Amino acid sequence: MDTSTVVPFSSHNPPTPAYTTPQSAAERELAQLRARVRELSTELVQAQEAACRHVARELHDGVGAELTATRFALAGVETWLPADAPPQCAAALAVANRSLDAVCAASRQAVAELHAPSLEAGIVGALSQWTGDFAARTNLRTSFVCAADVRLTRLPADAALAVFRVAQEALNNIAKHARAESADVRIEAGRRHLTLIVSDDGIGVTRNARSRRGHFGLSGMQARCAAFDGTLRISARRRAPSRGDGGKVPHGTTVRARFAWDAMLALAPGARRRAPQS
Numbered sequence: 159m160d161t162s163t164v165v166p167f168s169s170h171n172p173p174t175p176a177y178t179t180p181q182s183a184a185e186r187e188l189a190q191l192r193a194r195v196r197e198l199s200t201e202l203v204q205a206q207e208a209a210c211r212h213v214a215r216e217l218h219d220g221v222g223a224e225l226t227a228t229r230f231a232l233a234g235v236e237t238w239l240p241a242d243a244p245p246q247c248a249a250a251l252a253v254a255n256r257s258l259d260a261v262c263a264a265s266r267q268a269v270a271e272l273h274a275p276s277l278e279a280g281i282v283g284a285l286s287q288w289t290g291d292f293a294a295r296t297n298l299r300t301s302f303v304c305a306a307d308v309r310l311t312r313l314p315a316d317a318a319l320a321v322f323r324v325a326q327e328a329l330n331n332i333a334k335h336a337r338a339e340s341a342d343v344r345i346e347a348g349r350r351h352l353t354l355i356v357s358d359d360g361i362g363v364t365r366n367a368r369s370r371r372g373h374f375g376l377s378g379m380q381a382r383c384a385a386f387d388g389t390l391r392i393s394a395r396r397r398a399p400s401r402g403d404g405g406k407v408p409h410g411t412t413v414r415a416r417f418a419w420d421a422m423l424a425l426a427p428g429a430r431r432r433a434p435q436s
Contacts, residue, residue, distance in 0.1 A: 192387065196421070200385040222269075225262050232258065267295075280311055281318040282345075285325055289343050296333045299340035307347035309419060317422035320382040321345075321354055321415075324390075327375045328356035328413040336360025336411060350419060351388065357412040362394035379415065387418035 236251050275284045282304050293300035304310070313321075325343055332341045338360030346353040376392075383390045391414045 195384055196387060221265055225258065225265065229255075229258055229262075275319075275322055277315050277318045277322070281313055281321050282310055284318070284322055285343065285345075288322070288326065289329070292329050292333070292341075298333065298338060300329075300343070301340075302343045304345040305347040309347065309423065310345070310352075313422055317386060317417070320386060320422075321352065321417060324379045324382055324413075324415045325354055325356055327379050328415075331375065332356075332358045332360065332411075338410065351416045352419060352422065354415040354417075355412065356415075357410060359410045362409060362411055379413075383415050383417060386421040388416040388421075390415050 232251060232254055236248075239247055239251070275288065277284050279287075285304075286302050289300050289302040292298070329341060329343070332338050336358045338358035341356065341358045344355045344357075346355065376390075380390045393412050393414070394410070
């Protein structure tokens with residue numbers, strides 16, 4: 159005997175559609191694309207850090223050993239040089255020793271920058287120390303200002319390293335290319351994003367320089383931001399021209415790197431990653 163109940167269809171109880179709306183499908187696809195970008199960016203950053211560690215080891219163990227051997231060899235030549243040797247010989251040895259000192263210092267600096275920094279004191283302590291060392295090394299007036307936000311103390315190591323590396327690359331670019339007199343580093347803490355701002359008073363940056371191919375430092379900065387649902391923007395500040403300059407002229411560059419708090423703090427122990435918000 160059939161005891162099933164048949165519920166008649168009416169306008170008051172329409173059946174639930176078995177399909178998703180185009181909008182929800184688009185949102186789901188967008189979330190998947192964002193997750194894929196985040197995943198690929200993370201893989202690129204991890205490959206870059208692995209390459210940095212490899213190059214640092216090669217510089218320290220290989221190049222460092224050769225430089226030490228060269229220093230001993232030069233010391234031996236200086237010892238064996240006869241008393242009646244032409245003065246040009248001693249002068250040439252002095253030049254060689256000064257060049258060797260410069261190469262050794264550059265090698266040590268390169269190894270220090272390639273190695274991941276100590277983040278035991280957190281991102282604030284690491285950046286404060288590095289900007290101070292940068293100022294001493296380059297003689298640029300350098301400042302570091304940071305928002306007071308407890309979330310900065312909870313950043314996992316990978317997230318803190320991403321912020322540090324972007325600041326490091328931006329400052330190194332200032333020292334190499336900007337012809338600046340000062341550099342300023344600032345961390346702002348918004349509701350959804352941590353924003354790192356690095357600015358200088360140099361010659362500015364052109365559109366071609368921002369978009370040229372082969373700029374591995376720039377691509378690395380972009381990847382580090384993208385790995386944490388963020389963005390990178392580089393712009394030239396403009397100032398009013400002096401007499402005869404014509405239109406406004408570049409006067410410094412600003413690097414603005416944003417990182418999503420949700421993405422960064424999701425790496426903390428026990429944290430659960432939430433879906434990215436548009």
